[in-house]
Amino acid sequence: MARVLVLFAHPAFERSRVHRALVPAARSVPGVTFRDLYELYPDYDVDPPSEQAALEAHDAVVFQHPFYWYSVPPLLKQWQDLVLEHGWAYGHSGTALRGKSVMHAISAGGGEDAYAAAGYNRYALPDLLRPLEATVRLCGMEWRAPFIVYGTHRLPAAGLAEEAERYRAQLEALATGSTTPLGVEA
Amino acid sequence: MGGGFFLQAFTYLAAAVVAxxxxxxxxxxxxxxxxxxGVFIGPFALGIVGSEGEDVMHFAEFGVVLMLFLVGLELEPAHLWRMRVPVLGLGGLQVTLTAALFTGLGMAFGLPWQQALAVGLILALSSTAIVLQTLAEKGWMSTGGGRSSFAVLLFQDIAVIPMLAVMPLLATLEAAGGDDGHHGHETWVAGLPAWAQTLAVLGAVAAIVVGGRYLLRPAFRFIARAKLREIFVAAALLLVVGIALLMQQVGLSPALGTFVAGVVLATSEYRHQLEADIEPxxxxxxxxxxxAVGASIDFALIADQPGAVAGLTVGLIALKLALxxxxxxxFRLGVDxxxxxxxxxxxxxxxxxVLFSYAQQNAVLSAETSKLLVVVVAVSMALTPLLILFFENVLMPRVGTKERADEDYDEMEGGNPVIIAGxxxxxxxxxRLLAAEGIESTVLEADSDQVELLRRxxxxxxxxxxxxxxxxxxxxxEHAKLLVLALDRPDKNRELLATVRQEFPGLRVLARARGRVDAYQLLQEGCELVYRETFDAALRLGTDALAVLGRRxxxxxxxxxRFRHHDENLMREVADNYGDEDFISLVRRRNEEVERVMAEGPPEGRGGRDDAWDSAELRRTFGEDHPEAV
Structure with missing residues (x-):
């Protein structure tokens, strides 16, 4: 069993239909640790040591968040800037994260058709995630295909339940042997 | 006698107030x-002040003692220790070389070596009173030249002690007789053998250091608790007078003793209060x-031998200056x-x-020599302010590398950027926050028990x-960047604000306000940066209360x-109307507006602070485009 850490970042969770469905699904998976970053750091005062300790204690990391302006919400950006330190996460002696797998779990307002060369977002969503992917790879971690919920604005209730179930399955796969980290322990 | 006293006091005060x-x-x-x-009221001009001028001078020398005490108060022991090289090196060389030079000259002029040495030693000294006063007035105390001057003066004050000791050994003349010794030297230790005298001197200095460190602070705390201002002033004066007396009795310079006491007290909590009380x-x-110095210049003698006085004065100044x-x-000072x-x-x-009259009494120098030299010294002292003016206005602009007061010595002026009152x-x-960020503040607190506790x-x-x-x-x-008004009593805070705005208009003030009413008054009096003492804590409690109730x-x-933003805006907005008749209804009206805005967001439905996160409008838009959506 791989230990999975879900880092959840949503500044207005109470108003999000999709994440209110996804969060209970994530919490229900055995072996998953769920950290709600906006509850932990309501004033953006991220504590790097405890975040680093949480990362070290897990084999896989899931960043669950809405897709704001083709990127992460501001607290998650703050988290990246403060927690992924040189000499710990990357650089010559920065090996703490090596070999762990990373998956982003993203909700996007636009439909899959909007995230295409012909759509109004012009690029496929995984292409827009390239900066996040580069971040993960620079830290020596393995980039997993993202979990994406498209078209959240017009998702019916039944669709929400389906997506929650799909998310649960993804997390279970990550937690079981099939997706154990490939890297060798440093 | 009473009339005489009033007349004298009137003369001196009037002369000072006019001149x-x-x-x-x-x-x-x-x-x-x-x-x-002094010259003007002295015996050679108006003649209002006669022979008692000399007594006045002895009395007024106590001013020099007080000055050294104040200088000591501004100089912490660590600072003094850092000055050891300039004091011993520069000061020692200055006294030795100057003395040697004038001794040689004296012998060349035909004086026996003993007399020449006495003159040389005495002329090596400079005037602490005039130099420090002038430098302080010009704001040059913390420049390289100012600090070196102070170091040399300090060494000279120490050097006076061995000079007094050596003087009787240089006697070559018939004893002057008649005069029964200098008033300051009928000491307690006069009859003791040399080793005992040395012991007494060391004991006295040790007593000042140890007493200053361990006895004075509790004593001052006790006195401060009485909350009688004049008793504190009296205690401060008593301290200085007591030390001066002790020093005199063991044959040390009173100025030196009070200087040491000042240094010992420089780190104590009473430093600023002592300074403020002694200063006037x-x-x-x-x-x-x-x-008195001005009044004592013997113009009759100058008129008698103008050539000798002028020649000796110019020679004294020129040679000392060159050396x-x-x-x-x-010692690597810049040219300026x-x-x-x-x-x-x-x-x-x-x-x-003092030394010339002492030398005369001890039959070292003749009356004529010492009288002539006393005039020369007095004239040279009177010329010093003119020389410094010449330097400042003629030479300095040409050299043009005027050094600014340097960082290291900021402390000598109490130079922390922040003053916290209360x-x-x-x-x-x-x-504590400022200290955590490495910013030192000068803290003033009126409760002596609190001071004691914090010091611990x-x-x-x-x-x-x-x-x-x-x-x-x-x-x-005068040099601080900002003042934190954190006194416990709002009226005191406002009183201080008014004083500061008048006396130190450049000082920024950040004020603690007890509550809203106090804040209105501070705002009305022109203080921009006002902080209600309970506001932030209450707001934090409110935030946590919301979280306990289940809010994210x-x-x-x-x-x-958002609440803070609205409330502070409201406070500033209505502050001007505080005291008006309809103030309460105005505030109530504006409060209701604020609460409505907070509850509902702005009337247009957009532009509220966190609305961009709310997908309700997006959903509405997309729902219209896509009828199948929920």
């Missing part, structure tokens, strides 16, 4: 003003001293600072008056009522931020 402001106005400095006033006495007595300049350059140093110290000192529950938090925690806190302008000044209000913490945090 000093005029001299300052003309750019001559206060020292020259006093000296000229020092100023007056020093002024009186300069007056000082060479030394300063040797070396000039400042040499022009400042190129005169005879007030100790020369160090109770509120001010402490401010001070290792905080640098000074005892004193911050609403007093002189205390603020000695805490460095970030949302609660944002709500509190």
């Amino acid at each position: 000093v402001p005029v001299a300052k106005r003309l750019g001559l400095g206060s020292v020259l003003g006093y000296l000229l006033a 006495f020092k100023g007056l007595l020093l002024g009186l001293f300069f007056l 000082l300049f060479g030394l300063a350059r040797g 600072q070396a000039m400042l140093f040499s022009f400042a110290l190129a005169q005879g000192g007030e100790f020369a008056f 160090y109770g529950r509120f001010g402490q938090i401010v001070g 925690f290792g905080r640098r806190v000074f005892y004193g009522d911050a609403t007093r302008i002189d205390l603020l000044r000695s805490a460095g209000a 913490k970030h949302r609660a945090h944002r709500a509190a931020q």
Whole structure:
């Protein structure tokens, strides 16, 4: 069993239909640790040591968040800037994260058709995630295909339940042997 | 006798009050003003002041003692220790070389070596009173030249002791007789053998250091608790007088003793209060001293031998100046600072008056020689302010590398960038935050028990009522960047605000307000940066209350931020109307508006602070485009 850490970042969770469905699904998976970053750091005062300790204690990391302006919400950006330190996460002696797998779990307002060369977002969503992917790879971690919920604005209730179930399955796969980290322990 | 006293006091005060402001106005400095006033009322001009001028001078020498005490108060032991090289090296060389030079000259003029040596030693001294007063007035105390001057003067004060000891050994003349010794030297230790005298001297200094460290602080705390201002002043004076007396009795210079006491007390919480209390006495007595010096210049003798006086004075100043300049350059002062140093110290000192009469009594020098030299020294002292003016206005602009006061010595002026008035529950938090960021603050607290407690925690806190302008000044209000008004009583805070705005308009003020009403008043009085003492804590409690009730913490945090924004705007908006008849209804109306805005968001439905996160409008839009959506 791989230990999975879900880092959840949503500044207005109470108003999000999709994440209110996804969060209970994530919490229900055995072996998953769920950290709600906006509850932990309501004033953006991220504590790097405890975040680093949480990362070290897990084999896989899931960043669950809405897709704001083709990127992460501001607290998650703050988290990246403060927690992924040189000499710990990357650089010559920065090996703490090596070999762990990373998956982003993203909700996007636009439909899959909007995230295409012909759509109004012009690029496929995984292409827009390239900066996040580069971040993960620079830290020596393995980039997993993202979990994406498209078209959240017009998702019916039944669709929400389906997506929650799909998310649960993804997390279970990550937690079981099939997706154990490939890297060798440093 | 009473009439005589009043007449004398009137004469001296009137002369000072007329001459000093005029001299300052003309750019001559206060020292020259006093000296000229002294000459004017002296026996050779108006003749209002006669032979008692000498007694006045002895009395007024106490001003020099007070001045050294104040200088000591501004100099912490660590600072003094750092000055050991300039004091011993520069000071030692200055005294030795100058003495040697004048001894040689004296012998060349045909004096026996003993007399020449006595003259040389005495002329090596400079005038602490004139130099320090002038440098302080010009703001040059913390420049390289100013510091070196101070170091040399300190060494000279120490050097007086062995000079007094050596003097009787140089006697070559018939005893003068008649005079039964100098008034200051019928000491307790006079009859003791040399080793016992040395022991007494060391004991006295040790007593000052140990007593200053362990006895004075509890004593002052006890006195401060009585909350009687004049008793504290009396205690401060008693301390200085007591030390001066002790020093005199063991044969040391009183100025040196009080200087040591000042240094010992420099780290104590009473430093600024002592400074503020002693300062006016020092100023007056020093002024009186300069007056007396002016009045004592013997113009009859000058008229008798104008050539000799002029020649000797010019020679004294020129030679001292050249030697000082060479030394300063040797000790790596820049050209401008070396000039400042040499022009400042190129005169005879007030100790020369004592030493010449002592030398005469001990049959070292003849009456004529010592009288002539006393006049030369007095004239050289009177010329010093003029020499410094010459340096400042003619030489310095040409050298053009005027050194600014350097960082290292900021402390000598109490130069912390922040003053915190009131160090109770509120001010402490401010001070600790600043300290954590490496910013030192000068802290003033009026409760002596609180001061004692905080000192035990290792905080640098000074005892004193911050609403007093002189205390603020000695805490460095003229150079500080900002003042934190954190006194416990709102009326005191406002009183201090008014004083500061009048006296130190450049000082930024951040004020603690008890509550809304107090904040209105501070705002009305023009203080922009006002902080209600309970506001932030209540807001934090409210935020946590929202979280306990199940609100998302970030949302609660944002709500509190929004609340603070609205509330502070409202406070500033209505502050001007505070005191109006319809004030309460105005505030109520505006409060209702704020609450409505907070609850519903702005009337247009967009532009509220966190609305961009709310997908309701997006959903509405997309719902219309896509009828199948929920």
